[in-house]
Amino acid sequence: MRLPPLRWLFLPILLVPLAWLLFTGLGRDPREIPSPLVGKPLPELVGTTLDGDAFSSASLLGMPLIVNVWASWCVPCVEEHPVLIDAATTHAGELAVLGVLYQDTTDAAxxxxxxxxxxxxPTLLDPSGRLAVELGVTGPPETFFVNADGIVVARQIGPLTFASMAGYLADLGLSE
Amino acid sequence: MKGLALPVAAAALLALGALVLLEVLRPAPALSPSEQAQQIASELRCPDCQSLSVAESHTDAAGAIRAQIGELLAQGRTVDEIKQHFVDRYGEWILLAPTAAFAWWLPPLVVGAALALLTAWLFTGRRAWHGAGEPNAAVPTAGERQRIRDEIEQLDA
Known part of the structure; x- marks a missing residue:
């Protein structure tokens, strides 16, 4: 009786998983952390604003919303600030913006x-860090793009540029 | 002997599987709430320092997570529920030891399978693996002998 040549099994047993791991693993950016919030409803962000008013993010739903996590000590936040102001003025009335202050004092903000x-x-204060945990923030600047249905469609870690903002606004159905 | 190859390989794989199961199913010792909080914190990655656990880090973000762990434990949530609470917000990334995906078991499985095959190969003799029914290729047949003789004669001629 002739047995199948089992020695040839060594090759596929070792090489197939290795090739699969390399193919799926090496193409990924190790610094890219996907947000579990993308595709899900924005958690309700409740707190006090910089102006001292009680505020809930629920009051902004019904139009596209940008939630920007920032701090006065954050240098890239300075860079992206004009981008946010430009988007807010260009799309006034069809786009809401909400700031979340991250580990900062009201005076500095x-x-x-x-x-x-x-x-x-409005900018929500977050003295206990609870809002940052709800959003899974790793550090400012971090920006969430929420559509009119309240679903998070994208998350940007790091400063926004005019080009990246245009792309995100298009995702929200807003164009120049 | 030669029929033993697969049974031996299967037995070795089974033994390996049993060891892995024993390790996975080992019950955790009972902990007090503060020990539980410490344990959860030590298994979560600090969001803004990344190479430290929440338990080791002194940043505000780690402090906020520690405070939430305490609140959730006080609400009677289990350790797994609390870890899931943070995974839902930060992703699997927040776990210093992410839950085992299939790929994580591949290296031990590959090594185990290779060891099992090697053991079977050693115990049953190499002939079984090279096909026992085959004539020994090192001994030329009568026809081959004749052809060799003819070719040597041609060389001499």
Missing amino acids: RGFLTRYGDGGW
Whole structure:
């Protein structure tokens, strides 16, 4: 009786899984962390604003919303601030913006807005860090793009540019 | 002997599987709430320092997560529920030891399968693996002998 040549099994047993791991693993960016919020409803963000008012993100639903996590000590936040102001003015009335202050004092945050321009949108304070945990924030700037149905469609880690903002606005159904 | 190859390989794989199961199913010792909080914190990645666990880190974000762990434990949530609470917000990334995907078992499985095959190969003799019914290729047949003789004669001629 002739047995199948089992020695040839060594080759596929070793090489097939290895090739599969390399193919699926090496193409990925190790720094890219997908947000589990994308595709899901934005958690309700409740708190007090920089102006001292009680506020809930639920009041902004019904139109596309940008949630921007920022801090006055965050240098890239300075870079992206004009991008946010531009989007908010260009799409006034069809786009809402909400700031979330990350590990910062109200005085420093007010100083930032005085110096770099106040876009007029509300900024929620987050003294306990709870809102940052709800959003899974790893550090400012971090920006969430929410469609009119309240579903998070994208998350940007790091500063927004005019080009990346245009892409995200298109995802939200807003064009220039 | 030669029929033993597959049974031996299967037995070796079974033994390996049993060891893995024993390790996975080993019951965790009972912990007090503060020990539980410490344990959960030590298994979560600090979001803004990344190479430290929440338990080791002194950043505000780690502090916020530690505070939430305490609140959730006080609400009677289980360790797994609390870990899931943070995975739902940060992704699997927040776990310092992410839950085992199939790919994680591949290396031990490959090594185990290779060891099983090697053991079977050693125990049953190499002939079984090369096809026992085959005539020994090293001994030329009568026809081949004749052809060799003819070719040597041609060389001499």
